[in-house]
Amino acid sequence: MSESKSVTDPAGRRGFISLLGKMCATTAVCSGVGTVALGNLAAAASSASTAAKAGFPAEGPVPAYDWTKHRWAFGVDSTRCIGCLRCVEACKVENKVPFNPQNFRTWVERYVYLEGEDKPRVDTQSDPVNIAAAASPQDYRFSNRYRDKKVTKAFFVPKLCNQCENPPCVQVCPVGATYKTPDGVVLIDEKYCIGCRYCVQACPYGARYFNEETQTTDKCTWCYHRITKGLKPACVEVCPVQARVFGDLNDPASDVSVFIRSHPITVLKPWTGNGPHVFYHGIDGEVT
Amino acid sequence: MPKHIRSLLAILAVFALMFVAGKMYFPPKSFGVYGHYRAASVEDIAGAHPAYLSPAAYSAAYPKEYETWSAGIHKVVKCQICHTIVGKTMNMASLAGTTALAASAVLPAAGDSRKLCVKCHEKIAGRPDYMPQIEVESHSNGQACTSCHNPHSPLFSNAGQPIVAASGASTVDIVAGKKLSATCAACHGPEGVSATAMFPNLACQKQPYLAGALTDFQSGKRVNPVMGGVAKGLSTADIQNVAAYYSGMSCK
Numbered sequence: 001m002s003e004s005k006s007v008t009d010p011a012g013r014r015g016f017i018s019l020l021g022k023m024c025a026t027t028a029v030c031s032g033v034g035t036v037a038l039g040n041l042a043a044a045a046s047s048a049s050t051a052a053k054a055g056f057p058a059e060g061p062v063p064a065y066d067w068t069k070h071r072w073a074f075g076v077d078s079t080r081c082i083g084c085l086r087c088v089e090a091c092k093v094e095n096k097v098p099f100n101p102q103n104f105r106t107w108v109e110r111y112v113y114l115e116g117e118d119k120p121r122v123d124t125q126s127d128p129v130n131i132a133a134a135a136s137p138q139d140y141r142f143s144n145r146y147r148d149k150k151v152t153k154a155f156f157v158p159k160l161c162n163q164c165e166n167p168p169c170v171q172v173c174p175v176g177a178t179y180k181t182p183d184g185v186v187l188i189d190e191k192y193c194i195g196c197r198y199c200v201q202a203c204p205y206g207a208r209y210f211n212e213e214t215q216t217t218d219k220c221t222w223c224y225h226r227i228t229k230g231l232k233p234a235c236v237e238v239c240p241v242q243a244r245v246f247g248d249l250n251d252p253a254s255d256v257s258v259f260i261r262s263h264p265i266t267v268l269k270p271w272t273g274n275g276p277h278v279f280y281h282g283i284d285g286e287v288t
Numbered sequence: 289m290p291k292h293i294r295s296l297l298a299i300l301a302v303f304a305l306m307f308v309a310g311k312m313y314f315p316p317k318s319f320g321v322y323g324h325y326r327a328a329s330v331e332d333i334a335g336a337h338p339a340y341l342s343p344a345a346y347s348a349a350y351p352k353e354y355e356t357w358s359a360g361i362h363k364v365v366k367c368q369i370c371h372t373i374v375g376k377t378m379n380m381a382s383l384a385g386t387t388a389l390a391a392s393a394v395l396p397a398a399g400d401s402r403k404l405c406v407k408c409h410e411k412i413a414g415r416p417d418y419m420p421q422i423e424v425e426s427h428s429n430g431q432a433c434t435s436c437h438n439p440h441s442p443l444f445s446n447a448g449q450p451i452v453a454a455s456g457a458s459t460v461d462i463v464a465g466k467k468l469s470a471t472c473a474a475c476h477g478p479e480g481v482s483a484t485a486m487f488p489n490l491a492c493q494k495q496p497y498l499a500g501a502l503t504d505f506q507s508g509k510r511v512n513p514v515m516g517g518v519a520k521g522l523s524t525a526d527i528q529n530v531a532a533y534y535s536g537m538s539c540k
Binding site: 060061062065079081082083086093110111135143145147149176177190192221226228229234237240 | 319
């Protein structure tokens with residue numbers, strides 16, 4: 001499996017060099033380099049995912065759960081999100097994330113365009129103004145800080161781990177403490193992590209944080225302990241407005257498959273080639 | 289072969305042996321079964337107990353609240369969104385498994401509603417218009433939200449009266465409406481959303497519209513053999529109650 005993957009994986013060293021070769025050849029022949037190279041990348045990405053799937057034995061390590069049958073994905077409908085931060089609190093309780101205003105497995109960003117400004121103002125629940133608005137440091141709330149301002153456009157963007165097809169965080173781990181499962185979730189082995197934080201640096205989405213209590217890196221697992229039992233992740237379970245959607249891409253009737261079919265969607269930083277699997281609806285190009 | 293090369297080779301061989309022995313001894317047993325990681329860690333992660341549960345887990349312990357809540361607009365706000373103590377993982381001690389929980393379900397008191405409700409309902413930049421929102425100071429005048437609103441069904445008072453009274457009906461009992469709706473559910477669906485195009489959806493329709501339709505069926509102004517028969521058996525209060533029930537449902 002590792003052999004076939006290293007040949008086709010565009011994020012792998014060998015894949016990258018072969019892609020570079022193809023790009024050089026293409027440059028010599030035609031002028032549309034970028035387009036063709038991107039086409040190669042997409043083709044390589046899709047073949048990599050099928051190769052990875054085929055190599056896994058059917059019965060996985062989780063009892064009564066076939067991890068080769070699923071490909072989990074997440075949907076975020078930004079037009080529905082009300083910024084209540086119930087997902088953030090639920091995630092902390094469910095996953096024993098330290099109750100402080102700095103460490104989060106999932107968080108919510110607010111983009112506000114004021115009249116006369118062409119760049120959005122961005123804040124999260126970690127912003128000092130928002131911490132002050134909450135009842136206690138262990139409580140999360142967006143403050144009414146733009147009450148006296150003229151707001152032309154504003155929306156909330158929930159963020160979490162994108163569970164990439166080609167995760168750069170896994171590539172850099174020196175000890176094999178983080179890995180991607182065949183159902184598409186990137187996990188961290190807490191007992192094996194040496195706390196070097198290389199993966200925290202590697203993630204282009206800032207999805208990983210260093211847990212000072214356990215001295216290991218931690219991040220969103222899409223509540224792997226819940227989804228393998230047939231439940232939804234805690235944030236999806238508590239979201240009162242269905243702004244968060246979760247399901248199996250292999251099942252065309254799942255919530256996330258229906259969400260992707262029925263909405264115009266985008267992913268964050270698609271040009272990185274990571275193949276993120278959180279699909280957003282209703283966000284601007286400024287959101288990355 | 290010169291002597292110094294031989295001893296160098298010997299030292300290299302010893303190091304190689306130490307490396308192989310270390311490689312056999314140190315990695316955990318399950319390392320490399322599925323890939324370059326410890327296979328047992330997947331089971332460790334997947335074996336954790338879920339803390340957030342479906343509201344059905346609490347229906348036996350709190351039947352009255354569950355009934356009110358499941359009939360109202362707050363049906364989308366699940367128990368543990370409000371009934372949680374920040375920083376404490378509720379029910380973890382009693383959590384032997386998800387099925388064992390229903391019997392021992394204990395929900396702590398919800399926090400101060402003036403701090404809790406505004407997390408969703410305060411009018412702030414970024415909150416979409418479809419969400420009911422209030423200007424906190426002018427709306428509540430410092431009162432707790434729960435003094436007027438039933439938190440399990442906030443369009444209604446704690447006595448079940450609609451907060452904004454429908455025209456011509458001073459008292460409406462949403463729970464009684466739910467009981468009556470068992471008849472309607474056969475055709476119009478248990479959620480008020482029918483399975484076929486033949487029967488209209490009832491969920492989310494405005495209360496005066498539903499009540500008006502039932503009254504018209506009853507008086508014979510509107511003619512339908514099935515609905516005419518159903519409406520004949522309803523009192524004026526019944527009509528308002530069942531209309532109130534369906535108007536409060538989510539149309540998802």
